Amino acid sequence: MPLALCTLSHSPLYGINDPDPSVLNAVDAAFDRVRTFVEDFDPELTIVFGPDHYNGVFYDMMPAFCIGSGARAVGDWGTEPGPLPVDRTAARRLVSAVLDDGIDVAQSEELHVDHGIAQPLEFLFGKRYSNPLVPVFVNAVGLPLGPMQRIRLLGESIGREIESWNKRVLIVGSGGLSHDPPVPRLDEATPEVLARLIDGRNPSPELRAERQRRVIEAGKAHAAGDTSFQQINPDFDARIMNTFADSAVSETDSWTTDWMEKNGGHSAHEIRSWVAAFAALSTGGSYTVTNRWYWPVQEWMTGFGMMTAIQEA
Ligand SMILES: O=C(O)CCc1cccc(O)c1O
Numbered sequence: 001m002p003l004a005l006c007t008l009s010h011s012p013l014y015g016i017n018d019p020d021p022s023v024l025n026a027v028d029a030a031f032d033r034v035r036t037f038v039e040d041f042d043p044e045l046t047i048v049f050g051p052d053h054y055n056g057v058f059y060d061m062m063p064a065f066c067i068g069s070g071a072r073a074v075g076d077w078g079t080e081p082g083p084l085p086v087d088r089t090a091a092r093r094l095v096s097a098v099l100d101d102g103i104d105v106a107q108s109e110e111l112h113v114d115h116g117i118a119q120p121l122e123f124l125f126g127k128r129y130s131n132p133l134v135p136v137f138v139n140a141v142g143l144p145l146g147p148m149q150r151i152r153l154l155g156e157s158i159g160r161e162i163e164s165w166n167k168r169v170l171i172v173g174s175g176g177l178s179h180d181p182p183v184p185r186l187d188e189a190t191p192e193v194l195a196r197l198i199d200g201r202n203p204s205p206e207l208r209a210e211r212q213r214r215v216i217e218a219g220k221a222h223a224a225g226d227t228s229f230q231q232i233n234p235d236f237d238a239r240i241m242n243t244f245a246d247s248a249v250s251e252t253d254s255w256t257t258d259w260m261e262k263n264g265g266h267s268a269h270e271i272r273s274w275v276a277a278f279a280a281l282s283t284g285g286s287y288t289v290t291n292r293w294y295w296p297v298q299e300w301m302t303g304f305g306m307m308t309a310i311q312e313a
């Protein structure tokens with residue numbers, strides 16, 4: 001039974017700071033194509049790899065990656081709050097299989113996910129989706145991060161296991177390409193920010209609104225040409241997407257955290273979700289990238305890319 005993949009950038013500024021209609025229409029048309037791709041594939045299960053931005057996972061216990069055998073959306077940036085339709089049995093089997101492979105994955109029976117996982121699901125399945133899924137948190141902002149090889153091995157381990165289930169499984173990878181939005185960082189946190197990075201769950205509506213306002217302002221400034229932000233890097237993004245299109249997933253092992261940050265900005269680590277997704281797809285043999293799109297969108301503060309791929313029969 002074939003596996004299918006779609007990897008896509010996210011940006012909470014979609015629908016808030018929108019680019020020129022010609023760009024927005026092109027992105028929306030691509031989303032329509034991706035949705036058709038998913039409907040045609042008709043997944044029985046969806047595995048979604050995505051990051052968190054200190055809305056659901058904090059430094060009180062920061063795992064490198066964590067499989068959610070239960071999950072709830074925190075509802076940031078207008079995403080729907082509440083429980084996710086997690087296939088607990090499938091998720092627990094994945095945890096066992098990955099541990100058996102010698103990868104010390106964390107498990108959560110109630111993984112809190114933010115727009116990093118909720119936004120692509122809503123884009124793909126609509127607001128109130130009920131199709132079974134397994135969310136996998138991939139640490140991309142809580143530095144320090146381990147080597148890229150580990151995320152590839154995690155993806156491959158998950159890929160081998162789902163391959164053995166003989167089900168139509170859709171693999172989703174969520175994250176921006178090059179981008180550097182104002183996400184707080186441990187190494188420069190004031191005591192007040194540090195407290196939020198350790199224990200920031202259920203912020204007051206005022207605090208959440210203030211954080212979001214800061215990101216919206218940054219997006220506006222970025223779009224207006226403020227160069228104090230690290231710029232979107234289309235060459236870097238093309239290199240990333242070409243690597244996946246060329247089925248060269250293991251080349252990502254040599255990408256260092258430093259290299260990714262210098263060329264792609266701090267949030268470029270979200271590409272780890274794409275690595276996990278393509279690694280999972282690659283375990284069943286060769287795959288074909290059926291579509292790819294890319295726009296550098298200043299208003300959304302990110303290189304915005306999407307790819308779809310299927311296993312070759
Ligand atoms: O709310 C936040 O902390 C960061 C929001 C954010 C902005 C642009 C692109 C992203 O991928 C992203 O996640």
Ligand SMILES: [Fe+2]
Pocket residue numbers: 010051053116175176267270
């Ligand atoms: Fe993000």
